[in-house]
Amino acid sequence: MNDRHDTELAPDGASSPTRRPPRWRAWLAPLGAAALLLLKFGSKLKFLIVPLLKFFPLVLKTGGTMVLSIVAYATVWGVWFAVGFVLLIFVHELGHLLAARKCGLKVGAPVFIPFMGAFIALKDAPRDAWIEAQVGIGGPLLGALGAAVCEGIHLATGEPLFRALAYTGFFLNLFNLTPVGFLDGGRIVTALSPWLWLVGFAVLVAMTVAHPNFLLVMILLLSLPRLWFLLRPKSEAERRYFEVAPGRRLAMGALYFGLIAALVGGMHVSHIPREHLARAEASVNAASAAVETVPSAAP
């Protein structure tokens, strides 16, 4: 999920992302009006809605700058960044694979789709929401660990490439935790409450409005069947699929929201400020210039 951002966001990369006219504002106005109406009639909802209204534009804006950072990293480190990026996706998929095996499901090897990511093919469908959630969280759990290892390598060696990879890994795994459709988050919340799909869908719609692109629209379209499933009448077997023991539900909830918090924290720690990135770029350029002069110095 990187190339499409190149084409869409690269033109802004040179300028400050904060100067961009915020498109979310037009979208936020009617939502704000609706929220005000709600406030009038349901003062109890106030505690929920006011922080959301404050927080949401921030998420959308930083969502764009996160992608800009990753595009900038790719321009500085080129092929080495790409290698690390693919490895991070591989570690994430390995997490799903291990979790699926642990649950006794037959799985195929990870399949990579260029610029979209990767997936593992389950040869057995999960029997219930609990198993689906475990397979779903396996990827982001191991993926977060992989990103943390990158940050550890950076702290040990001072090599900024690993910090860039850590940030990217934290971001990718966080995005995948959006509770919608076939994203990992959508699978995890089957064991919490499928109604969280509505929250994920709203977040995704907001992201798509703020930064329209093909991948987000695809994810939205592919999440529609599950939304329809929420609303339509369900058979007894379908209802049983979502039954999860309260203890397990609590454990999965703690793991899911804890992981989100850890990933946000990880991104905060591993973010490279612009001026530091410029320094890293200069040193990478100097290093590659030195490599180029070595063979030409020899006869």
Ligand SMILES: [Zn+2]
């Ligand atoms: Zn995944």
